[in-house]
Amino acid sequence: MKNIVLIGFMGSGKSTIGNRLARRLRYQFVDTDYEIEQVTDLTVAQIFAKYGVKRFRGEEALLVSKLADRKGLVIATGGGLVIKPENVEQLKKNGILIGLEASPETICKRVRNKRTRPLLARRNLQETVERMLEERKDAYSVAEFTVNVDRLAPDQAVDIIIEYLKRRQYIL
Numbered sequence: 001m002k003n004i005v006l007i008g009f010m011g012s013g014k015s016t017i018g019n020r021l022a023r024r025l026r027y028q029f030v031d032t033d034y035e036i037e038q039v040t041d042l043t044v045a046q047i048f049a050k051y052g053v054k055r056f057r058g059e060e061a062l063l064v065s066k067l068a069d070r071k072g073l074v075i076a077t078g079g080g081l082v083i084k085p086e087n088v089e090q091l092k093k094n095g096i097l098i099g100l101e102a103s104p105e106t107i108c109k110r111v112r113n114k115r116t117r118p119l120l121a122r123r124n125l126q127e128t129v130e131r132m133l134e135e136r137k138d139a140y141s142v143a144e145f146t147v148n149v150d151r152l153a154p155d156q157a158v159d160i161i162i163e164y165l166k167r168r169q170y171i172l
């Protein structure tokens with residue numbers, strides 16, 4: 001029972017799809033942003049505002065080191081977690097990395113009414129998203145299988161991921 005680790009940009013659907021995937025597989029669901037909020041008793045936005053991005057990345061790395069040895073989890077990662085190669089290395093030990101990919105237009109639509117993502121709290125959302133996607137292209141390319149979710153409902157994305165996991169015999 002390897003962990004299924006969802007990676008991708010903010011708004012690509014990691015939390016939504018991860019939650020549903022975990023239910024379908026009867027795996028435990030872990031959302032790294034949510035876990036960090038529980039452990040620190042602060043919201044992600046508060047951590048950024050009070051302590052800065054470095055501290056948040058530190059919390060992510062600490063959590064990854066705890067999750068890496070576990071099994072049978074669906075892990076929805078924070079959008080920037082795979083920027084650190086050490087995190088990727090650790091998650092790969094017991095995990096299958098699945099990428100969720102979406103166009104800047106889709107991402108902008110899906111993050112627009114959320115004020116919880118400090119890195120997107122800039123004036124020109126589309127420009128910021130495009131720049132960050134370009135900067136992170138290599139970080140997201142570590143996924144062994146990537147689903148483009150532009151035209152998929154969450155459950156359709158779940159079906160495609162399950163089909164892949166079965167085909168590779170990661171699940172029965």
Ligand SMILES: Nc1ncnc2c1ncn2[C@@H]1O[C@H](COP(=O)(O)OP(=O)(O)OP(=O)(O)O)[C@@H](O)[C@H]1O
Nearest residue numbers: 009010011012013014015016078079110152153154
């Ligand atoms: N396939 C989809 N079709 C339509 N809406 C979607 C789809 N997937 C997610 N959404 C919606 O888009 C928004 C962002 O999704 P979600 O929070 O799951 O993304 P995320 O990748 O976890 O983002 P973050 O990295 O910021 O945590 C949510 O409002 C969700 O309901």
Ligand SMILES: O=C(O)C1=C[C@@H](O)[C@@H](O)[C@H](O)C1
Nearest residue numbers: 010033044078079080117118
């Ligand atoms: O892409 C990112 O760097 C982030 C994504 C979110 O999931 C949060 O982890 C946080 O807002 C940072």
Ligand SMILES: [Mg+2]
Nearest residue numbers: 014015033076
């Ligand atoms: Mg999320």
